[in-house]
Every structure is written in structure tokens, then in C-alpha cells.
Amino acid sequence: xxxxxxxxxxxxxxxxxxxxxxxxxxxxxxxxxxxxxxxxxxxxxxxxxxxxxxxxxxxxxxxxxxxxxxxxxxxxxxxxxxxxxxxxxxxxxxxxxxxxxxxxxxxxxxxxxxxxxxxxxxxxxxxxxxxxxxxxxxxxxxxxxxxxxxxxxxxxxxxxxxxxxxxxxxxxxxxxxxxxxxxxxxxxxxxxxxxxxxxxxxxxxxxxxxxxxxxxxxxxxxxxxxxxxxxxxxxxxxxxxxxxxxxxxxxxxxxxxxxxxxxxxxxxxxxxxxxxxxxxxxxxxxxxxxxxxxxxxxxxxxxxxxxxxxxxxxxxxxxxxxxxxxxxxxxxxxxxxxxxxxxxxxxxxxxxxxxxxxxxxxxxxxxxxxxxxxxxxxxxxxxxxxxxxxxxxxxxxxxxxxxxxxxxxxxxxxxxxxxxxxxxxxxxxxxxxxxxxxxxxxxxxxxxxxxxxxxxx
Numbered sequence: 001x002x003x004x005x006x007x008x009x010x011x012x013x014x015x016x017x018x019x020x021x022x023x024x025x026x027x028x029x030x031x032x033x034x035x036x037x038x039x040x041x042x043x044x045x046x047x048x049x050x051x052x053x054x055x056x057x058x059x060x061x062x063x064x065x066x067x068x069x070x071x072x073x074x075x076x077x078x079x080x081x082x083x084x085x086x087x088x089x090x091x092x093x094x095x096x097x098x099x100x101x102x103x104x105x106x107x108x109x110x111x112x113x114x115x116x117x118x119x120x121x122x123x124x125x126x127x128x129x130x131x132x133x134x135x136x137x138x139x140x141x142x143x144x145x146x147x148x149x150x151x152x153x154x155x156x157x158x159x160x161x162x163x164x165x166x167x168x169x170x171x172x173x174x175x176x177x178x179x180x181x182x183x184x185x186x187x188x189x190x191x192x193x194x195x196x197x198x199x200x201x202x203x204x205x206x207x208x209x210x211x212x213x214x215x216x217x218x219x220x221x222x223x224x225x226x227x228x229x230x231x232x233x234x235x236x237x238x239x240x241x242x243x244x245x246x247x248x249x250x251x252x253x254x255x256x257x258x259x260x261x262x263x264x265x266x267x268x269x270x271x272x273x274x275x276x277x278x279x280x281x282x283x284x285x286x287x288x289x290x291x292x293x294x295x296x297x298x299x300x301x302x303x304x305x306x307x308x309x310x311x312x313x314x315x316x317x318x319x320x321x322x323x324x325x326x327x328x329x330x331x332x333x334x335x336x337x338x339x340x341x342x343x344x345x346x347x348x349x350x351x352x353x354x355x356x357x358x359x360x361x362x363x364x365x366x367x368x369x370x371x372x373x374x375x376x377x378x379x380x381x382x383x384x385x386x387x388x389x390x391x392x393x394x395x396x397x398x399x400x401x402x403x404x405x406x407x408x409x410x411x412x413x414x415x416x417x418x419x420x421x422x423x424x425x426x427x428x429x430x431x432x433x434x435x436x437x438x439x440x441x442x443x444x445x446x447x448x449x450x451x452x453x454x455x456x457x
Contacts, residue, residue, distance in 0.1 A: 005239065012186065012238025015227025022085075022226065026092035033089040036060040037144050040136035045316055052392055057136055064143075065133050066385040073378050076178035077243065077371075080185065084165060084175065084210070085224030090147050094154035094164040095209050101155040106163060110153075116173025117260045121268050123170040125332055128272045129325055131311040131318070133384050141308055146170060162209040166222070173260045176221040178374045180246040180367070184238060185220040192235035206232050219246040247370065248420045253363035261366055262347070263340035265373035266446050271335030273380030274449060275328050277457040285327045292323070300326070339445045343369075346442020350418075353435040356425040365439075368417035372443065375410030379403055379450065403454055411443060 015022065040057040050058050072083050084091050123142065130138040150164040157163045165172060193215060196203075206229050208214060212222045214229055214236065229236045275281055292300055303319040305312055310320040320328075351362040386399050418439050422432045 008184065008240050009230075009237040012227050012230035015225075015238075016230040019226070019228060023092075026087060026089070029087045030089040030092055033147075036063055037136075037140050041140050043136070045135070045313065047316075052388070058388075060136070060139075061133070062385075062388050064139065065381065066388045070378055070381040070385055073174075073178065073374065073381065076175055077181035077374065078183075080179045080182035080220045080225045081175055081223060082225040085226035088165075090150040090169065091162050091165045091209075091224070093147065094150040095160060095162050097151050097154035098158045098163065099160045101158070103159040104157050106157050106167075110157065110163065110167050112167075113254070113256045114259075115168050116176070117256050117264055119168060119170040120173055120260060120264050124264075124268055124272050125329065128275070128328055128332065129310055129320070130308065134318075135307075135311070135313060137307055138311075160207050160209065161211055162224075163211075165224070166210050173257070174265060174374075174377065177257065177261065177265075177370050179220045179223075180370060181243045181374075182220045183240055183243050184225075185241055185246075186217065186223055186225075186229060186236055187239040187241075188215060188217060189235045189237075193233050196233040196235060201234075203233065218250045221246070244417060244420065247367045247417055248424060252360060253367045254360070255363060258344075258347075258363045258366040261369045261373050262344050263336050265377055266343060266369065267336030267340030268332055269377050269380060270339055270446065270449055271332035273383065274335065274453050275331040277453055278331065279457060281327055281331045284330075285323060288323060288327070335449070339449060342445050343442040346438050350435040350438045350442075353438065354422050354425050354427045354431065361425065365418060365421055368414050368421055368439075371413040371417070372407075372410040372446070375406055376446065376450070379407065400454060403450075407447065407450055411447060414443070415440060 037060070040060045043057050046055045046057050052059050052062050075083050123146070127133075127138070127142050130141065132138040132142045146169075150169070153164040153168060154162070206214065208229060209226070210222055210224050214232060217223065227238070230238060289301060292298065300323040301321050303310075303312065303314075303321040303324075305320065305322060305325070307313065310322070310325045312319045347362050347366055351357055351365055354361070354365075386396055390396055415436060419432060419436055422435055427435070
């Protein structure tokens with residue numbers, strides 16, 4: 001074992017031996033999290049003179065949407081799901097409650113494979129309708145509601161497990177995908193596992209809270225990097241790996257992961273980030289308003305919907321009408337259908353141009369989209385970061401170049417991964433070129449949408 005590999009393995013052992021410290025750190029994050037989502041609800045809404053250093057609501061907004069979520073996303077391809085195992089308040093509270101809960105068996109409806117896509121889509125769309133990036137009440141409703149659900153699921157199901165995190169968390173699917181790029185994972189040495197079984201040594205049970213089947217784990221997508229299993233049966237150790245290993249050699253994907261990538265992260269999320277800047281949405285809404293007025297249908301123009309259904313803060317002149325809500329929903333869904341649909345069509349065609357095709361091969365090809373999809377979500381979330389920095393008077397002239405450099409890197413990595421996945425299917429250079437050209441064409445609408453957002457609009 002090389003010196004670097006030994007240091008990596010020792011860090012895994014360090015996490016195992018200091019689980020009490022990790023638990024204390026998690027309680028600290030829980031306290032900060034609760035403070036930031038609850039206290040601003042009782043404060044006046046900030047005005048134009050409010051800043052990060054003189055207004056708690058703005059500070060909380062910057063903490064959640066300027067730092068917390070964008071850089072939690074970045075941590076996944078860098079460190080795997082360490083956020084989940086070391087810091088996440090929902091995971092901590094769900095497991096803590098599960099230790100004291102009813103220990104009911106996990107029902108089939110919770111195990112349904114579509115929850116990562118459905119939960120992500122619904123949370124993303126609903127967050128836009130209630131303006132979760134702007135208002136404390138919306139933050140409390142969306143994030144606080146998710147936390148209450150995590151605690152409830154933890155109380156009712158499992159024993160010392162993270163059932164919520166494993167199946168129902170709205171960002172679980174996104175974290176699963178991005179962590180496949182991580183350069184670390186806990187690896188099982190099958191020979192050492194078998195040798196331990198015949199050694200007569202006592203097996204110390206391991207509580208894997210996210211329910212990873214330890215002996216058969218091959219990747220990092222479900223592992224929370226907590227270190228509890230380090231050294232188990234003398235066969236599990238934290239190891240380094242190629243960031244491309246899991247996508248090219250291990251992960252095959254499935255229909256729901258493909259849906260989350262194509263129609264969720266690169267469709268619904270894209271529409272959610274773009275709608276507020278789109279002149280097309282404004283034009284469509286004006287046309288619809290005129291059409292309704294001409295026919296004396298006025299109720300859709302009413303802005304009296306409750307704040308928990310549509311944005312309604314008349315004290316700061318920000319209220320959505322029913323038409324606004326319908327237009328936002330329509331824009332997001334249209335973006336998902338057009339951008340996601342064209343990309344999915346390109347995947348199908350590229351898959352047919354390659355050898356060794358089967359019913360799941362298109363999903364393996366879709367896994368190469370992970371770097372681009374992750375870049376897109378980060379670009380959208382970090383747009384709030386940039387807006388807040390501008391409000392604080394920070395220079396942001398470098399941001400445009402950085403954005404396009406990041407997007408270009410994501411696209412290039414995706415095409416490289418697609419090239420390697422195609423090679424694993426036995427395709428030579430001449431067979432891979434047309435498939436990769438179709439693949440790249442499918443990515444063009446996604447890239448064009450970001451160009452519109454950052455340059456044209």
C-alpha cells in the first residue's frame with residue numbers, strides 16, 4: 001500500500017474512531033440550521049438598505065442560498081456524500097429520532113424508485129411558486145417542512161437508520177449522482193472478507209444508517225462517508241479512485257436516474273432558474289392577460305392567493321396572481337419537455353448507433369451527463385450568490401468568464417465520459433464518432449439556454 005493510500009485509509013479509521021465528535025458537530029449544525037430558518041420569520045422583511053452584516057434575514061438568505069446549497073453541491077464530486085454523513089441536520093435528526101422511534105418495517109411505497117425524481121421536481125417547482133430564495137416564511141415552509149417530514153419518517157420507520165435520506169430526501173437523487181464523481185470511496189476487499197469469516201474472530205455489528213449493503217457496495221452514491229464501517233471484518237477501507245471509475249466501470253444507471261438527469265436537473269431545474277429573466281415568459285403572460293381581459297375573465301389576474309401557495313407579500317409589492325403561477329409552472333414544464341425531450345431523443349439515437357445495445361444501455365450512456373447536469377444546477381444556485389454579492393458591492397466582473405469556463409468544462413467532461421462508456425461497449429473510433437456527434441447535439445439546447453440567461457437576457 002502506497003503512503004498516500006495508507007493516509008487515506010487512516011482518515012477513514014479516524015472518522016470511525018471519532019463518531020462522538022461527528023455527532024456533536026452535527027448537533028451544532030442542527031442548532032445553526034434551526035436558528036437560520038426560524039428566527040428570520042419573526043423579523044421585518046429587509047429593505048434596500050439591508051445587508052448581510054446588519055440584517056439577520058439577509059444573512060440567513062446568503063447563508064442558505066449563497067453559500068450552503070451551492071457549495072454542498074460542489075462537495076459531492078469532491079468528497080462524496082460527506083455532507084450527508086458529517087453535517088446534514090435532516091439526516092442527523094432523522095437517525096436520532098429513529099433510535100427512539102417505533103421501529104416499523106419499511107413499506108413498499110417508501111422503497112419506490114421514483115421518489116428521488118418526484119421529490120426533486122415537486123420541491124423545485126413549489127419553491128419557485130412561493131419564492132423560497134427570497135422570503136423567510138417560504139424557507140421555513142420548504143426546508144422546515146422537509147425537516148419535520150424527515151423526523152416523522154425517522155420516528156415511525158427503521159431502527160437507528162436514515163430511511164428519509166435513503167429513499168425520500170428531495171436532494172438524495174442529485175447527491176447520489178454527483179457523488180459518483182468523487183475520488184474516494186469505501187472499498188470492500190472480497191478476499192479479506194472471506195479470510196475473516198474463517199479466522200474465528202468476533203464480528204462486531206455495524207450500523208450503516210443509509211442501509212448500504214456493505215459486502216456488495218461498489219460505488220459511493222449511497223454511502224454517507226461516516227466511516228463507521230472502516231476496518232469492518234478487516235476488509236473495508238477508505239480508498240482513492242479515478243473520478244470516472246464509477247460511471248465508466250461500475251454504474252449502469254436506471255430509468256429513474258436518467259429521468260432525474262435529463263428531465264429533472266437539466267430540464268425542470270433549468271426552467272426554474274431561467275423563468276425570472278425570460279422575456280418570452282413576460283410576452284406570453286401579457287398575451288394571456290389581454291386575452292382574458294377581452295373575454296372578461298378576470299379572476300386569473302387576482303393576486304389574493306395565500307403565501308403558502310403563491311408568493312404573496314403585498315407589503316413589499318410582491319404578489320403572484322393565478323396567471324403568474326400558471327405562467328411560471330408552464331415555463332418550467334415547457335423547458336423540461338423541450339430541453340429534456342431533445343436530449344433524451346439524442347440519447348436514444350446515440351444508443352442505437354453503438355454496439356451491445358440492450359434495454360438498459362441508454363441509462364449507462366446517460367450517466368455521462370452527470371458533470372454537465374451538476375454544473376447546471378450549481379450555475380443556477382450560484383446566480384443567487386452573485387446577486388447577493390452585487391448587493392454587497394463586491395466586484396463580480398469575473399463571473400461571466402468563470403460561468404462559461406465551468407459550463408465548458410462540464411460539457412467536455414460529459415463528452416469524454418460518453419466516449420469512454422461507448423468504448424466499453426466495444427465501439428471503435430469510427431463507430432463512436434457519429435454517436436458522440438448526436439450526443440453533443442442533444443446537449444446544444446441546454447448550453448444555448450444558459451447563453452440566453454447569462455448573455456442575451
